[in-house]
Amino acid sequence: MTERDVFEERSVHGGTLMLCLDTATEKRSIAVVRGSTLLALRAGELREAGASSILRDLDETLHAAGVGLREIELLAACTGPGSFTGLRSGLATVKALAASLRKPLVGVPTLHAIAYEARPAGRLVVMLPAGRGEVFAQLLRVGEEGFVEELGEAIHVSPSKLVESALNLGGGLKWAGSGAAKYLEQIVEATRAAGLSFALTSNEEGREPLEGEWLFEQTTDVLVQGVAALALSSWRAGAATSAELLRAIYVRPSDAELNERCHEPG
Incomplete structure (x- = not known):
């Protein structure tokens, strides 16, 4: 320390x-x-x-x-x-x-602990840097009280491939974690290219993304x-x-x- x-x-x-x-x-x-x-x-x-x-x-x-x-x-x-x-x-x-x-x-x-800090979220992509330009990521759902449900397995992937997969999901999506913060520019660029809206929020607000919106939740490390x-x-x-x-x-x-x-x- x-x-x-x-x-x-x-x-x-x-x-x-x-x-x-x-x-x-x-x-x-x-x-x-x-x-x-x-x-x-x-x-x-x-x-x-x-x-x-x-x-x-x-x-x-x-x-x-x-x-x-x-x-x-x-x-x-x-x-x-x-x-x-x-x-x-x-x-x-x-x-x-x-x-x-x-x-x-x-x-x-x-990734569940990160998701807890970004609650609530119907669909949340949690990202954590994995080194060598890649990330650990998982699609999760987290309720108001913090219950975390896995919507997919944890994966090790490049940010570009992850964003491409996220675009295929359609609809609103929330992002969180230090990996999302690190590669935020790629996420924003993909949002604009796809004609989606993008917004930043803090965990004090605790809001869900709108339809057709990607929302980055700024949480504690x-x-x-x-x-x-x-x-x-x-x-x-x-x-x-x-x-x-x-x-x-x-x-x-x-x-x-x-x-x-x-x-x-x-």
Whole structure:
């Protein structure tokens, strides 16, 4: 974490005490949450992805919240897609904690956490940079209360191919995520070429796109509060898992795996 990292503290109310983290995106974030109340938040650019660094940040966040590790009732983490190194370190850490503390664990897909921040949306394209000029993306529906429904699988694709596919959907469409922000110019150009209207909005407005309109929702890059909300909902629905069963969502092979495949005999 850098000196720009920030702690936020709020008063304690009733509810499930959760420790949540996102190490999949460019901004690592860790939060201690009781029910829907944020007790402490640590967020900053991901400079170190190792488990020791994550453990240090977790300890500092717990201290800021005035909470002991053994008081935590539920653990939650972003499961990807995103940074391979960040995912592996983060999930290894949270799985070890869940196993040692014998606490329930909930994994939240990264693209779902972004969608939660862009609610509501009947059809939402969520984009996350994947490196090398490509993105992770998924078509989702998200309700007012934050329930996320998958309308398609998460994919690894070039922005141009994604926009082309989106044009074939027709009708109004909402876009969100740092990937959409990064390639916004391509999205706007495609909108104009297709004779559609385009608008920017913030998540405070929370509006749906009009028919024939593409709408870019400007959302926070700090995903951990969305992770907390979705994890709590999943846990209440009985969807918690164990450390042994939690898996990362990579969508595509890592660079190391790709290199290994390239050297496999034909």
